[in-house]
Amino acid sequence: MKKLVFAVIVLMTPFLAMASGDHVLENSNVDPADQASLQKGARTFVHYCLNCHSASYMRYNQIARDLGLTEEEVMKNLMFAANKIVEPMNVAMPAAEAKKWFGTVPPDLSVITRARGSDWVYTYLKSFYLDPSKPTGVNNLIFKDVGMPHVLWELQGYPEPVFANSGHGGEKAVTGIKVTAPGKQTAAQYDETVHDLVNFMSYVGEPSKLTRARLGPWVMIFLAVFALLAYLLKKEYWRDVH
Numbered sequence: 001m002k003k004l005v006f007a008v009i010v011l012m013t014p015f016l017a018m019a020s021g022d023h024v025l026e027n028s029n030v031d032p033a034d035q036a037s038l039q040k041g042a043r044t045f046v047h048y049c050l051n052c053h054s055a056s057y058m059r060y061n062q063i064a065r066d067l068g069l070t071e072e073e074v075m076k077n078l079m080f081a082a083n084k085i086v087e088p089m090n091v092a093m094p095a096a097e098a099k100k101w102f103g104t105v106p107p108d109l110s111v112i113t114r115a116r117g118s119d120w121v122y123t124y125l126k127s128f129y130l131d132p133s134k135p136t137g138v139n140n141l142i143f144k145d146v147g148m149p150h151v152l153w154e155l156q157g158y159p160e161p162v163f164a165n166s167g168h169g170g171e172k173a174v175t176g177i178k179v180t181a182p183g184k185q186t187a188a189q190y191d192e193t194v195h196d197l198v199n200f201m202s203y204v205g206e207p208s209k210l211t212r213a214r215l216g217p218w219v220m221i222f223l224a225v226f227a228l229l230a231y232l233l234k235k236e237y238w239r240d241v242h
Contacts, residue, residue, distance in 0.1 A: 023141050028122035028195060030113075030202040032209050035068045041200025042067065044193060046078045046089075048151045049109060052098070055089040057110035058204045066203070066210055089204075102147065113198065114205040122198045125152065126191070129161040129177040141174060156190045157183035 031037065042063060045055070060082060064074045071085050079085070081092040091106075098105045113121050124142055128150035131139035136149040139161075150156075162176040185193060203210070 023123070023127070025117075025119040025123045025142075026126065028118040028198045028202075030118045030195075030199045032199070032203050032206075033213060034199065037196045037199045038067050038203055039069065040193075041196035041198070041203075042078055044197045045200055046080060049197075050081060050089060050091060051151075052091060052093060052102075052106040053109045054091040055110045055201075055204050056108050058089050058207070059086060060089065061085045062207060066207060104147070106148075109201060109204070111205045113202040118198050118202045121201060122194060125194045125197070126156075127177065128153070128156075129159045129174065131161070139174075141177070152190075152194070153183065155183050155185045155193060157181050 060074050060079055061071060063069065063078065064071045064085070075085060081090065082088075095105045116124075120142070124140060127141035127143075128138045128146075129141065130137065134145070136147065138146075138150045138153075140146040150159075153159075157179045158181040159177040160180045161174040162178050163172040164175040179187065183190070
């Protein structure tokens with residue numbers, strides 16, 4: 001049995017390495033109950049992400065309901081590519097034009113945190129660095145040769161790559177980034193902005209999580225009471241037998 005377990009671990013090691021990559025993912029600390037964070041994340045999403053990426057499984061009226069906003073507030077501050085509050089968060093850019101301009105249609109971000117994980121998305125948004133050899137002028141530590149530009153650069157600033165010897169023929173590898181020209185936000189403020197954005201994207205990927213979190217304690221109380229009643233009923237049925 002021990003040999004079997006050891007063999008499974010050995011076989012899974014390469015896949016675990018590929019999943020984690022050469023860089024440790026940072027903890028996104030998403031909290032779907034933090035409405036203030038979700039509201040700020042929604043604002044960042046519509047200003048910086050919704051220009052190219054849609055979130056077509058989410059509707060604006062649900063955002064108003066779940067994030068503690070009025071429909072008027074959502075229409076005024078978050079709706080720039082829709083006319084009705086019941087519309088989904090679709091991008092205004094036609095898919096055919098997007099493919100012509102970018103070579104591919106930017107993916108829908110409705111379930112990106114469920115597909116990649118919120119920690120991955122959080123780390124990804126903090127891992128862009130300047131790379132003049134790329135068409136967009138940037139690259140990414142955990143998504144090599146990424147085609148997406150660094151849309152949050154004006155907030156973060158200019159992240160320069162930090163090189164180290166890779167150990168392969170003296171080649172240099174990018175091991176980190178260093179912001180040499182600060183943007184509109186400090187490092188702490190940028191971390192908070194990315195956290196709020198990922199928190200909102202995590203909510204979009206699973207909006208029912210908010211409802212589950214509210215109902216969870218009541219369900220546990222119901223099950224506890226039901227278990228007690230079932231036990232008492234069982235004792236009553238079997239009293240004459242025992």
